[in-house]
Amino acid sequence: MRYYVLDRGDQLSIDLSQQFHKLAEARGMQLDAETPEIVVSIGGDGTMLHAFHTFIDRISQLAFVGVHTGHLGFYADWQADELPALVDYMCGRSDAGARRAKIVKYPLLELEIHKKSGTTSHIALNEFTLKGIDGTIVIQIDINDETFEMFRGDGICISTPSGSTAYNKSLGGAMVHPTIEALQIAEIASINNRVFRTMGSPLLLPKHHHCDIFSCKEQRLMLTVDHNNYPIDDLVSVRCQVSDKKVSFARYRPFPFWNRVRSSFLV
The missing domain is CATH 2.60.200.30 (Probable inorganic polyphosphate/atp-NAD kinase; domain 2)
Structure with missing residues (x-):
């Protein structure tokens, strides 16, 4: 799998980005800044917006995954301590067995x-x-x-x-x-x-x-x-x-929209 990581630039996000690269390399994933299949955003919603506009010319050919280290993280499915599990899911090596990502598309x-x-x-x-x-x-x-x-x-x-x-x-x-x-x-x-x-x-x-x-x-x-x-x-x-055009997000586990709204604003 070809991937790219874009982080928020704070120390935690930088450290997680480096951790992700090590995990991905150990599992044979290929870092590709030009034609990635998956773009991993590590930070907050602003980081996801930055990732989206960085790859705006290729949005029909890739999907995004968000790792939350920011304030809200509405677009993020994963927490900072879940990187090993995320990489396992991306490589189909999770405890639950191989699982293809569900691609959801937003207008x-x-x-x-x-x-x-x-x-x-x-x-x-x-x-x-x-x-x-x-x-x-x-x-x-x-x-x-x-x-x-x-x-x-x-x-x-x-x-x-x-x-x-x-x-x-x-x-x-x-x-x-x-x-x-x-x-x-x-x-x-x-x-x-x-x-x-x-x-x-x-x-x-x-x-x-x-x-x-x-x-x-x-x-x-x-x-x-x-x-x-x-x-x-x-x-x-x-x-x-x-x-x-639509933007694609790779979901490796269920996270319904209204659950996302509730966790962002009510919990």
């Missing part, structure tokens, strides 16, 4: 950003946010090419189902099971008066729908795609829709 968010200076495309695992640098923003939101609302406020968050447990949750958005291929629109501190009227409630759009966000004045904006920030002062519009 992703596709973005097409139109600026006066050109067009760029991005894929998000968690969310896309649009905020003002100097103050509130003024934007028009269209759904399926029909004007939906004129928004004024701190910003907008567009999340994936797996990202619905992140920033979206803090904005009062719903947590969505990742088998539901949808995107969620949540407002960030909207202003409602006789000029600006917004829905004031999160919206779910199915895969065959899309939304467009239009900048309605000259304004300095901060676009954030997961953990990556892009300051922009010439935005024209952003098209958001569920991507045809």
